[in-house]
Amino acid sequence: MSNKIVSLYRARLAREKGFIKKDWGGKISIALIYPNHYRIGMSNLGFQIVYQLLNAKENVVAERFFLPDDGEMSLYLESGKELLSMESQSPLLNFDLAAFSLSFENDYPNILRILQLGKIPLLADERNNSQPVVMAGGITTIMNPEPLAPFFDLFLLGEAEASLEEFMGLFIDVAPTLQSKQEVLRTLAQNLHSLYVPSLYHIEHHPNGTIKSMEPADPHIPEKIKVARHLDADAPPAISGILAPDTEFADRVLIELGRGCGRSCRFCAAGYVYRPPRMRDDTHLLPRIAEVMEKHVHVGLVSASVSDTPGIGHITGQIVEKGGRFSVSSLRADSLTEDLLDNLKSVGQRSLAIAPEAGSERLRRVVNKQLTQDQIISAVRLIAQKGHFSLRLYFLIGL
Ligand code: SF4
DSSP states (O other): OHHHHHHHHHHHHHHOBSOOOOOOTTOEEEEEEESSOHHHHTTOHHHHHHHHHHHTSTTEEEEEEEOOOHHHHHHHHHHTOOOBOTTTOOBGGGOSEEEEEOOOGGGHHHHHHHHHHTTOOSSGGGOOTTSOEEEEESHHHHHOOGGGGGGOSEEEOBOHHHHHHHHHHHHHHHTTTSSSHHHHHHHHHHHOTTEEOGGGEEEEEOTTSOEEEEEESSTTSOSSOOOBOOOOTTSOOOBOOOBOTTSTTTTOEEEEOEESOTTOOTTOHHHHHSOSOEEOOHHHHHHHHHHHHTTOSEEEEEOTTGGGSTTHHHHHHHHHHTTOEEEESOOOGGGOOHHHHHHHHHTTOOEEEEEEESSSHHHHHHTTOOOOHHHHHHHHHHHHHTTOOEEEEEEOSOO
8 A cells, every 4th residue: 555655656756847856865854744735735835935945955855745635545544654755755754854834724633634644743742852843834823823832843933035044054953963852942942033942931821812921931042032034125036946737836837926915904914924015026027037938938926916016017918928828826906907907818817806805895994905896896897898807706704
């Protein structure tokens, strides 16, 4: 049975372009885990960015793990085999670090399923020194790591580009030299201000579960943990490195146009976590897009609100002119333009989505969705005039 899992992963790798397989000799090994199926994890640009950043370090080997899908899961359960990595089909237990990339709270139960399949004790204080250090990062941990605190040795809070390099540098230095996992965690927490090690804090809760007080267990541990932010305005846009045919974005390279959003809708994590918003404009983005298009005709433009990107009409026009195709992750009704719609029509996009969120302007104001009835109607009219698109409207239920 376990041979079937190995064959399945090898076949999947054979269909991918751009994965990284390294020799393990003398390197720190990291299991980079997405707590959902391969198809979903490989469609996540953040996960792909972390994979590239880790493997860019010479003394690190990072391999991917996912929650097995139905057929795969049966193979694991029938064989009793530990969860294996994609690249070298190595068991999770063999890695120095098990690093979860967390984007959605709905995936939390899968974290436990994955640890279980990896034969790693679920609770941090039940794990010993020979088992991997279990850590997490990602947008939900920036908002609130506490619900997961009993299961993790550490959280790295913030954007990967701003925190991973320093964290890995120190981990590589201290992990092989210190005796116990707790010593490693203590040294990391003393030196890195974006690191939260739950076992090094005394936390008291109110009866409703909210935090009453939080104190470091020793004076060398920082009282406050800072979220690391990647604020370099000139940094090149993040680009996905692996093309995986069995996924949502099988045929396209994802390009991050900007991070965050200046609109601050109250319910939206992207508007709050990634502050200040960082929008790249067409002069910054076009050279990079042109480079990508030398090898790939189809690009996926990713941003919290693609239509807010300065010069988006020009960017998409250039892609069309060069014979390329593009898709967009999201649009705002009040920043839709005629040229963007024409370009979407040219590349054959059939369906568009905008998000009024609520049925009345009063409720939209309550959730800070600054979108008037007139703006929504104008956007729908503009879309309808093209005579080409079907339209989806997204609403929040239960306001
Ligand atoms: S406009 Fe969209 S991305 Fe921006 S804060 Fe509102 S919901 Fe979030």
